[in-house]
Amino acid sequence: MLVETHNLRFPTQGFCHVVEITGEIQANLDQGSIRNGTVTIFVVGSTGGVTTVEYEPGCVQDMEDLYNRLIPPTRDYHHEKAWHDGNGFSHMRASLLKPSLVVPVVDGRLRLGTWQQVVVLNFDNKPRQREVCLQVVGVE
Amino acid sequence: MLVETHNLRFPTQGFCHVVEITGEIQANLDQGSIRNGTVTIFVVGSTGGVTTVEYEPGCVQDMEDLYNRLIPPTRDYHHEKAWHDGNGFSHMRASLLKPSLVVPVVDGRLRLGTWQQVVVLNFDNKPRQREVCLQVVGVE
Amino acid sequence: MLVETHNLRFPTQGFCHVVEITGEIQANLDQGSIRNGTVTIFVVGSTGGVTTVEYEPGCVQDMEDLYNRLIPPTRDYHHEKAWHDGNGFSHMRASLLKPSLVVPVVDGRLRLGTWQQVVVLNFDNKPRQREVCLQVVGVE
Numbered sequence: 001m002l003v004e005t006h007n008l009r010f011p012t013q014g015f016c017h018v019v020e021i022t023g024e025i026q027a028n029l030d031q032g033s034i035r036n037g038t039v040t041i042f043v044v045g046s047t048g049g050v051t052t053v054e055y056e057p058g059c060v061q062d063m064e065d066l067y068n069r070l071i072p073p074t075r076d077y078h079h080e081k082a083w084h085d086g087n088g089f090s091h092m093r094a095s096l097l098k099p100s101l102v103v104p105v106v107d108g109r110l111r112l113g114t115w116q117q118v119v120v121l122n123f124d125n126k127p128r129q130r131e132v133c134l135q136v137v138g139v140e
Numbered sequence: 141m142l143v144e145t146h147n148l149r150f151p152t153q154g155f156c157h158v159v160e161i162t163g164e165i166q167a168n169l170d171q172g173s174i175r176n177g178t179v180t181i182f183v184v185g186s187t188g189g190v191t192t193v194e195y196e197p198g199c200v201q202d203m204e205d206l207y208n209r210l211i212p213p214t215r216d217y218h219h220e221k222a223w224h225d226g227n228g229f230s231h232m233r234a235s236l237l238k239p240s241l242v243v244p245v246v247d248g249r250l251r252l253g254t255w256q257q258v259v260v261l262n263f264d265n266k267p268r269q270r271e272v273c274l275q276v277v278g279v280e
Numbered sequence: 281m282l283v284e285t286h287n288l289r290f291p292t293q294g295f296c297h298v299v300e301i302t303g304e305i306q307a308n309l310d311q312g313s314i315r316n317g318t319v320t321i322f323v324v325g326s327t328g329g330v331t332t333v334e335y336e337p338g339c340v341q342d343m344e345d346l347y348n349r350l351i352p353p354t355r356d357y358h359h360e361k362a363w364h365d366g367n368g369f370s371h372m373r374a375s376l377l378k379p380s381l382v383v384p385v386v387d388g389r390l391r392l393g394t395w396q397q398v399v400v401l402n403f404d405n406k407p408r409q410r411e412v413c414l415q416v417v418g419v420e
Contacts, residue, residue, distance in 0.1 A: 001141030036143045036145065037143050037275070037277055038178075038180050038275055038277055051235045051236075051238045051239075052186060052234075052235065052238070052239050053186055053231060053234075053235040054186040054219070054231055056219070056222060057218070057222070058217065058218035058219035058220070058221055058222050058223070058228070059218070059219045059228075059231050059232075059235075061218040062217045062218050062219055062228055062231065062232055063232065063235060065218075066211065066232050066236070070210065096236075097236070097238075098238075101238060101239075101240060102180045102182075102240045102242050103180075103182060103240065104145065104180055104182050104273050104275035105275075106145055106273070106275070111182060111184065111273050111275070112184065113184045113185035113186060113271075115185075115186050116184070116185055116186040116239070119235075137277060138143050138277065139141060139142070139143050
């Protein structure tokens, strides 16, 4: 049994920036030796999340609209009383979506649907580097 | 260490069809040899999700009501401008609920509560076959 | 390859009690021998959930406000028609947030951000003992 760790780091814009990383995950799997198991995709930090979506401009815009509607930046958040950094909404969005996603790896490939891509969302209210840990557990 | 892959395929109705699969997962575990580890339950495709719930008719109806309220089919979604297939709401529901769930396997059994069942939700706006991959990682 | 199971049990208050368990998870990892892999944090039962958040009083209050707004206790839920126990909202919150979270373990440490803590939420409408299973899968 093997455990292989990969770390991604990339710049993001703020509020609800959707970054597609399916290709990068697969490229990291291709460089390792695990052929069957799982990959845990984990966003380090408390203002980001990860999920899958059909990655096309309409769905990306719909995700922005969805989070603006469910958890708007314009409400008052208690988090800001202590920190005054204006990103209370970012923390709530991230805690709802959650920072991890586990995808089966079968015969060396992510077991995704054809129109199902892995996306990382930066909910913070400013551009920032995001760090994503890929933890692959399985067998050759 | 072992990795065992099972694939489920079953018909579903549209919009928010809740299908209980706890028994099928357990039956697949029973046929394999992993006694301790985890099972990753992964819905292939971008219009479905998986979670746990107390599976009884009231909660099933409440889930339909919840998603109709939070992410209604009647809103305008940008996804539809490109595709005109009327399932923008399906993609948003699926991306919020997410396609994977990991459950511990202890002594050969799913480590669930008594009133906690695994359910797959088809959010698409039409009946469709759903494909679910069970990836079991662990030891005998 | 190893699988190590730990069980946590602790009292919680009702409605949306947020309990931070990062330190307890790390303490359990420290007592085991797995240095690299993943830990699946699983809330047993259908009225609880788990996620990460910056654990400080403002975010805790914001989470209560968020769930009260998205899934209020004051609505009518079909679940209650059968059970009359007043916790239909608890089941919906738990099914949306989901009972499991997977965090990479790297060099014996949870791979979290500095201001990212693991929290369990009891959504039930009364105080109760919560049971959390930690399933660690990996290598020494």
